[in-house]
Amino acid sequence: MPGAELENTAAIPRLTVDETGSDGGVAVAGVGVAAAPVEFVLATAETPPVAVAAARPRSRGTLPMVGMFVLMLIAGLYFGRAVLMPVLFGIVMAVVLTPIVDKLSRFGIPEPVAAALVMLTMVGSLVLVIEVLVIPAWDVLAELPVQVQNLLAELLRWVRSFRFGSLIAPHDTTDLTKQAAAQGLNITGALLQIAQGLVVSVVSAMVLAYFLLSSGDMFLTKLVRVLPIFRDKVRAVTVVRTVQRDVATYFASVAMINTGLGIGVTLLTWGFGLPMPWFWGALVALLNFVPYIGAGTSALLLLLAGMAFTDSTSQALLLVTCFVGITFVEGQLINPMLVGKRLALNHTVVFVALLFWGWLWGVGGMLLAVPLLIIMKKFADQTPGWEAVAEFLAR
Numbered sequence: 001m002p003g004a005e006l007e008n009t010a011a012i013p014r015l016t017v018d019e020t021g022s023d024g025g026v027a028v029a030g031v032g033v034a035a036a037p038v039e040f041v042l043a044t045a046e047t048p049p050v051a052v053a054a055a056r057p058r059s060r061g062t063l064p065m066v067g068m069f070v071l072m073l074i075a076g077l078y079f080g081r082a083v084l085m086p087v088l089f090g091i092v093m094a095v096v097l098t099p100i101v102d103k104l105s106r107f108g109i110p111e112p113v114a115a116a117l118v119m120l121t122m123v124g125s126l127v128l129v130i131e132v133l134v135i136p137a138w139d140v141l142a143e144l145p146v147q148v149q150n151l152l153a154e155l156l157r158w159v160r161s162f163r164f165g166s167l168i169a170p171h172d173t174t175d176l177t178k179q180a181a182a183q184g185l186n187i188t189g190a191l192l193q194i195a196q197g198l199v200v201s202v203v204s205a206m207v208l209a210y211f212l213l214s215s216g217d218m219f220l221t222k223l224v225r226v227l228p229i230f231r232d233k234v235r236a237v238t239v240v241r242t243v244q245r246d247v248a249t250y251f252a253s254v255a256m257i258n259t260g261l262g263i264g265v266t267l268l269t270w271g272f273g274l275p276m277p278w279f280w281g282a283l284v285a286l287l288n289f290v291p292y293i294g295a296g297t298s299a300l301l302l303l304l305a306g307m308a309f310t311d312s313t314s315q316a317l318l319l320v321t322c323f324v325g326i327t328f329v330e331g332q333l334i335n336p337m338l339v340g341k342r343l344a345l346n347h348t349v350v351f352v353a354l355l356f357w358g359w360l361w362g363v364g365g366m367l368l369a370v371p372l373l374i375i376m377k378k379f380a381d382q383t384p385g386w387e388a389v390a391e392f393l394a395r
Contacts, residue, residue, distance in 0.1 A: 074360070077360055077361075078360055078361075081360070081361050081364075081365075085201050085361055085364050085365070085368070086200075086201045086204035086205045086208065087205075087208060088368055088372070089201060089202065089204075089205030089208075089209075089364070089368065090204070090205040090206070090207070090208030090209045090212065091208075091209075091212070092247075092368065092371045092372070092375070093122075093205055093206070093209040094208075094209045094212035094213055095243065095244055095247050095248070095371075095375065096247060096248050096251050096371075097118050097122075097209065097213060097248075098213065098244050098248070099244060099245065099248045100114075100118055100248075101114045101115055101118055101213050104117065104118070105216075111213070111214055111215075111216045112214040114213075115210050115213035115214040116210070116214075118213065119206055119209065119210045119213070122206060123206070126202065129282070129286070132278070132279065132282050133279065133282055133283055133286065136276055136279045198363065198364060201364055220236075220237065220240055223236055223240075224236060224237065235382070235383070238382060239378075239379060239382040239383060242378055242381075242382050243375055243378045243379060243382075246374070246378050247371065247374055247375060247378065250339060250374055251371075253338045253339050254289065254339070256338065257288075257330060257334055257335055257338060257339075258285040258286075258288045258289060259285060260330075260334070261284060261285055261288055261326065261327070261330050262281040262282055262284055262285030263281060264281075264326050265277075265280055265281040265284040265285070265298075265302075265323065265326070266278050266280065266281030266282075267281075268319070268322055268323065268326070269281065269302070269305070269319075272306065272309075272310055272315065272318075272319050273309065273310065274305055274306070274309045274310075274319075275309060280301075280302065280305065283298070283301070284298045284302075284323075288327075289367065289370075290354070290366050290367060290369075290370075291350055291351075291354065291370060292350075292351060292354065293354060293358075293366065295327050295331075298323070298327075299320050299323055299324060299327075302319055302320055302323050303316055303317075303319075303320045305319075306319040306320065344394070344395040345370070345373055345374065345377065345393060345394070345395060346392065346393055346394060346395050347395070349373065349392065349393055350369070350370060350373060353369040353370070353372075353373055354366055354369045354370075356369075357369040357372075373393060376389070376393065377390060377393040377394065380393065
């Protein structure tokens with residue numbers, strides 16, 4: 001019988017099997033082996049099994065589904081802003097004010113009464129802000145078109161001072177005055193519309209915050225009851241308490257910093273002879289709750305005010321320069337010292353969040369951007385599996 005060639009493609013080289021031996025044995029590579037079974041020639045049992053991880057193929061439809069979910073979520077946030085924005089305002093307000101209600105409750109005051117006292121204080125503060133800022137702001141807005149026209153005239157004179165500047169800047173500024181007046185009216189109407197929407201949202205948020213504060217730990221107790229594992233119950237309580245404490249600490253620190261900044265701006269504008277210096281100090285303190293954009297808006301408003309109420313443009317520029325120096329000290333020295341690294345956020349993430357929420361919900365979204373980031377960061381710090389999110393949000 002002719003020789004047969006067997007192959008083991010897994011791990012054994014080609015073997016030649018010869019069955020022509022007289023004693024019925026089997027010859028493997030010229031070596032006679034008596035009564036050798038065929039399994040020995042194949043030697044499949046001697047090849048160690050290789051553990052191959054079953055790689056689950058990734059579905060090609062996963063990425064498009066995630067993209068569609070994100071787009072649907074953004075669309076839902078945009079079209080549901082009339083309801084979602086007051087709800088988020090109320091939740092953030094309740095998170096910030098919960099430690100105050102807890103301290104009042106320790107003195108024997110019932111939680112509904114303590115919540116009512118806190119919210120009445122908030123309403124009084126809102127009325128004071130309207131009295132101090134909104135009413136005087138109408139006088140400032142009435143003169144805003146004139147100040148814009150003056151600023152444009154100064155810029156045109158500066159451009160015409162160059163060799164080819166006369167080809168770019170027109171000499172007749174009559175049309176610019178009309179356009180500035182029209183733009184001023186448009187800005188006034190837009191600000192009035194924004195203010196109306198904010199008032200409705202703030203009132204709704206205050207009512208929701210009162211219900212959340214007066215209920216005490218009811219929702220936290222319900223959350224603990226529905227969680228099946230004891231470890232998750234403990235973790236939920238820890239996360240909620242940590243978020244409440246750290247967010248309240250952050251806002252208390254920022255309020256102190258902005259109050260000091262407002263006092264400094266009040267003294268600065270008083271020194272430069274601007275009318276209503278307390279108005280400019282309060283306005284800057286309120287705008288500084290919105291990082292970066294608030295400081296830029298304050299600098300622009302102070303520049304317009306300086307050009308309107310000082311003797312020369314150089315004094316207006318000096319006023320803005322002094323304000324930039326104050327904000328630099330506040331942002332680089334005082335803020336890190338009082339807020340600390342534990343509550344510090346990544347500057348890039350904050351700026352992107354301001355752009356996103358401002359595009360999505362306008363001024364209200366910009367006010368909510370930083371509180372939502374802080375709550376997300378503290379939640380990620382205390383939740384296993386969210387370490388990467390916490391790392392990217394941290395400074």
